[in-house]
Amino acid sequence: MRFVDEFRDADKAHALAAKITALCEPGRQYKLMEVCGGHTHTIYKHGLEDYLPEQITLVHGPGCPVCVIPMGRVDDAIALAAEPDVIMTSFGDMMRVPGSRGSFFDAKARGTDIRMVYSPLDSLKIARKNPGKRVVFMAIGFETTAPSTAMTMLRAAAEGLANFSVFCNHVTIIPAIKAILDSPDLRLDGFLGPGHVSTVIGCRPYEFIARDYGKPVVVAGFEPLDILQSIYMLMLQLAQGRSEVENQYSRVVPWDGNVVALRAIGETMELRPYFEWRGLGFISHSALKVREQYAKFDAELLFSVPGVRVADPKACQCGEVLKGVLKPWECKVFGTACTPETPIGTCMVSPEGACAAYYNYGRLTRQRVREAIRP
Amino acid sequence: MCLGIPGEVIEFLPDQPDLARVDVSGVRRVINIGLLSDDPPRPGEWVLIHVGFALSKIDEHEAAAALQFLEGIGQAYEDELAALTESRIE
Numbered sequence: 001m002r003f004v005d006e007f008r009d010a011d012k013a014h015a016l017a018a019k020i021t022a023l024c025e026p027g028r029q030y031k032l033m034e035v036c037g038g039h040t041h042t043i044y045k046h047g048l049e050d051y052l053p054e055q056i057t058l059v060h061g062p063g064c065p066v067c068v069i070p071m072g073r074v075d076d077a078i079a080l081a082a083e084p085d086v087i088m089t090s091f092g093d094m095m096r097v098p099g100s101r102g103s104f105f106d107a108k109a110r111g112t113d114i115r116m117v118y119s120p121l122d123s124l125k126i127a128r129k130n131p132g133k134r135v136v137f138m139a140i141g142f143e144t145t146a147p148s149t150a151m152t153m154l155r156a157a158a159e160g161l162a163n164f165s166v167f168c169n170h171v172t173i174i175p176a177i178k179a180i181l182d183s184p185d186l187r188l189d190g191f192l193g194p195g196h197v198s199t200v201i202g203c204r205p206y207e208f209i210a211r212d213y214g215k216p217v218v219v220a221g222f223e224p225l226d227i228l229q230s231i232y233m234l235m236l237q238l239a240q241g242r243s244e245v246e247n248q249y250s251r252v253v254p255w256d257g258n259v260v261a262l263r264a265i266g267e268t269m270e271l272r273p274y275f276e277w278r279g280l281g282f283i284s285h286s287a288l289k290v291r292e293q294y295a296k297f298d299a300e301l302l303f304s305v306p307g308v309r310v311a312d313p314k315a316c317q318c319g320e321v322l323k324g325v326l327k328p329w330e331c332k333v334f335g336t337a338c339t340p341e342t343p344i345g346t347c348m349v350s351p352e353g354a355c356a357a358y359y360n361y362g363r364l365t366r367q368r369v370r371e372a373i374r375p
Numbered sequence: 376m377c378l379g380i381p382g383e384v385i386e387f388l389p390d391q392p393d394l395a396r397v398d399v400s401g402v403r404r405v406i407n408i409g410l411l412s413d414d415p416p417r418p419g420e421w422v423l424i425h426v427g428f429a430l431s432k433i434d435e436h437e438a439a440a441a442l443q444f445l446e447g448i449g450q451a452y453e454d455e456l457a458a459l460t461e462s463r464i465e
Contacts, residue, residue, distance in 0.1 A: 041451070045447075064377075090376070091458075093376045093377075119406075119462055120427070122461075125463060125465055144430070147428065148425065148428040178441055196430070199379075199431045200430065207382045221443075223444050251434070252423060252437065258431065262412070350377075352451075
């Protein structure tokens with residue numbers, strides 16, 4: 001194994017790698033899932049897999065909110081944006097995500113009024129400035145962004161704003177993790193818990209993983225050393241036969257999360273009975289919709305949303321990648337038909353998608369590994 | 376959108392207690408601090424910002440480390456900063 005010296009504190013990384021290696025039982029293979037796309041990005045960017053013994057495989061999870069939006073929801077949003085007097089507003093990350101008839105960017109090029117915003121509060125401002133228009137915010141993301149949508153709806157309600165609404169696509173991480181745990185395709189040994197989602201939900205929601213499934217969870221920070229330290233904490237639990245929830249990122253993540261944020265979500269949104277995830281199919285109670293009391297801000301009620309269901313392109317294996325069954329480079333179209341410039345699947349769109357992260361950085365890692373093992 | 380970016384609280388907006396001006400890598404913009412109402416930050420303190428909302432308080436050391444990490448990420452952070460620069464929260 002050869003090491004890359006790409007980041008500061010490489011010495012500490014080597015020391016952690018040695019401690020991790022010492023914890024490996026001879027002959028045992030370990031599969032650890034990093035749930036969050038931000039972690040995937042760090043792992044590839046810094047070649048962290050090169051630091052780990054071959055017995056440990058990192059499996060990339062479904063924690064990239066852009067990646068799990070099904071094509072049908074993109075088509076629905078574009079249909080909604082094309083309604084009279086609508087201004088659709090969206091985070092930049094969403095603009096290139098392909099629907100079955102193109103992306104937001106494509107629709108914008110055809111003349112549909114779709115605008116990029118940094119924050120839902122910017123959408124609110126567009127609504128205030130354009131009283132004759134109906135401004136819709138394309139709400140996406142896990143529990144990290146759901147509080148901002150909730151707070152924005154509360155603000156709109158306080159102001160009595162009548163021309164602002166939310167097309168709600170917020171998803172929740174716990175049911176996705178449970179779906180993966182219940183999937184027969186994959187046997188995992190432990191989880192690196194998401195960092196920023198946990199600042200909102202805290203660490204308690206992961207306790208079922210340790211208690212009911214006997215798998216350790218370590219909530220992890222985003223820097224290379226955070227991830228290696230968290231892998232060490234997982235391996236130590238496995239070596240000692242423990243399965244607990246631990247918090248490596250306690251300098252940012254409080255054990256109980258952000259109570260104000262949870263309250264705002266609970267006030268304005270409720271769980272849907274089910275929601276379609278790209279590649280993972282329908283998962284019950286896995287997404288949020290606008291609560292009835294806030295119906296006047298619910299774009300799904302204000303507009304006729306087609307409710308399009310579109311099968312993923314046959315060639316695309318995002319589902320397998322999102323479940324961690326396939327590594328990005330094992331997908332049939334990876335790097336050939338599907339690239340960040342012309343993505344077929346969502347995993348290639350977001351910089352946090354496993355495919356884009358691997359495309360941008362990981363290929364170098366594999367090349368280095370091949371060079372290192374060449375006689 | 377997914378990146379949590381550190382910002383230093385500069386001042387509160389006079390008649391809007393939920394809004395504060397912050398400094399992110401030299402860019403000064405207004406964000407909402409309503410999610411920290413249980414323990415509001417003071418000017419000079421650092422917060423981690425997601426899509427215009429401060430989600431948690433962090434110390435100066437963590438802010439510096441997070442910033443250095445983000446600057447190393449490249450394009451994704453540049454895109455986030457560019458989006459923040461366009462933002463005009465009121």
